[in-house]
Amino acid sequence: xxxxxxxxxxxxxxxxxxxxxxxxxxxxxxxxxxxxxxxxxxxxxxxxxxxxxxxxxxxxxxxxxxxxxxxxxxxxxxxxxxxxxxxxxxxxxxxxxxxxxxxxxxxxxxxxxxxxxxxxxxxxxxxxxxxxxxxxxxxxxxxxxxxxxxxxxxxxxxxxxxxxxxxxxxxxxxxxxxxxxxxxxxxxxxxxxxxxxxxxxxxxxxxxxxxxxxxxxxxxxxxxxxxxxxxxxxxxxxxxxxxxxxxxxxxxxxxxxxxxxxxxxxxxxxxxxxxxxxxxxxxxxxxxxxxxxxxxxxxxxxxxxxxxxxxxxxxxxxxxxxxxxxxxxxxxxxxxxxxxxxxxxxxxxxxxxxxxxxxxxxxxxxxxxxx
Numbered sequence: 001x002x003x004x005x006x007x008x009x010x011x012x013x014x015x016x017x018x019x020x021x022x023x024x025x026x027x028x029x030x031x032x033x034x035x036x037x038x039x040x041x042x043x044x045x046x047x048x049x050x051x052x053x054x055x056x057x058x059x060x061x062x063x064x065x066x067x068x069x070x071x072x073x074x075x076x077x078x079x080x081x082x083x084x085x086x087x088x089x090x091x092x093x094x095x096x097x098x099x100x101x102x103x104x105x106x107x108x109x110x111x112x113x114x115x116x117x118x119x120x121x122x123x124x125x126x127x128x129x130x131x132x133x134x135x136x137x138x139x140x141x142x143x144x145x146x147x148x149x150x151x152x153x154x155x156x157x158x159x160x161x162x163x164x165x166x167x168x169x170x171x172x173x174x175x176x177x178x179x180x181x182x183x184x185x186x187x188x189x190x191x192x193x194x195x196x197x198x199x200x201x202x203x204x205x206x207x208x209x210x211x212x213x214x215x216x217x218x219x220x221x222x223x224x225x226x227x228x229x230x231x232x233x234x235x236x237x238x239x240x241x242x243x244x245x246x247x248x249x250x251x252x253x254x255x256x257x258x259x260x261x262x263x264x265x266x267x268x269x270x271x272x273x274x275x276x277x278x279x280x281x282x283x284x285x286x287x288x289x290x291x292x293x294x295x296x297x298x299x300x301x302x303x304x305x306x307x308x309x310x311x312x313x314x315x316x317x318x319x320x321x322x323x324x325x326x327x328x329x330x331x332x333x334x335x336x337x338x339x340x341x342x343x344x345x346x347x348x349x350x351x352x353x354x355x356x357x358x359x360x361x362x363x364x365x366x367x368x369x370x371x
Contacts, residue, residue, distance in 0.1 A: 054200060061114035068107035075100050091255040098251060102244035109237040120367050124360065125195045131356040132184070132191040134213040135349065139177070139184040142345055146174040153334055166334045173338065215355050216362045220300050229289045232369040239284055246277035288369075295365050302358045309351045316344045 053059075079096050082088045153170045156162045193203045201207075233239050253270035257263055263271075323340040326332035 055118050058115050058118050061111045065107055065111040068103070068110075072100060072104055072107070075103070089255075091251065091258070095248065095251045095255070098244070098247050102240065102247070105240055106237060106244070109235065109240060112235070113237060116367055120363065122198050123363055125191070125198050127356060127359055127363070129188075129191040129195045129207065130213045131352065132188040134352050136181075136184040136188040138345065138348060138352070139181045143174075143177045143181045145341065146170070146177045149334075149337075150174045161330060162334055170334055170338070213352065213355065215303075215306060216359045218362045218366070220296065220303060223296055225292060225296060228369050229292050232288050232292060233285050235370060236284075236288060239281070239288070242277060242281040242284055246274060246281050249274035249277055292369050295361075295369070299358070299361060299365060302354070302361065306351070306354055306358060309347070309354055313344065313347050313351060316340070316347050320344050 075096065079093065079100060082093050082096060150167075150170050153162055153167045157164065157167045192207055195207060196203055196205050199205075199207075249270055253267060253274050256267040256270055320340045320343075323332050323337050327334070327337045
């Protein structure tokens, strides 16, 4: 069995501030605690890049890019012939130049989009693994707490401080927590298997995480919205495709009207096509600008909510501590103690879910807009 240590910082162009490398002995299944070989796998030493380079989708995208380059070479030779010919129409040359330019640009973007999609899939699997590990640790903590609480309740029952019904409720809750722990273990194992599949490992390869589950430290305040919008528009294949259509229809319209003294139906159709393509292009660019602005605002709000959730957890810890002391002194019931404890765990789980979603949203923002 091999224990792989993953330190992922640049799976998506410098984004993955969440680093998965913390010893997970507390959350790994018992069989994972054997003596194992430690292997460092990081983006720096190329192991993750290799996993992506061996990905069939990326290989296919690379081949499609090479095929596009071959086709482009044919068009470039055709363009050279047009330029060398004495009777060539300058407008035909311009049209072919634009076709080559945009074809080359779109081919490169198609490859980048495919590679980006696979990187996101791997990054998402890493987040899923870290999150499921954190939930598993929480569920184990809850199960252990109820095991201790049931023992306390048994002693108090013998002393006549709690009723049989209250004691029975604690035992039932303990059984429920054991069941929840088993479900969390299944989810953790599933996330580990998925990550191993994407990494090209055997399913049972144990991947341990160090420094664990943390909030992405991506600098939201440092986002330059105009620059981000401009970059996103240049790298969006749908925008580039619309630009290509608009430019081609414009050149074809200009060629058509220059060849005839009157604007005929074909010219009118070309003009209408150009106007439509131009309008679609403008709308698409506005949509990207809108999405960037709204995404940044949403991320900032989510970051603030995380801070509030953390503060709420700290307050709940104080309430639980106070209630625990009251219970020890016989001034609080088992039900009151359980309510405070489960309130803390629910808040904690909600906090973990929010961290997970925030990190995913940051990853999607950076991969989509390159912020």
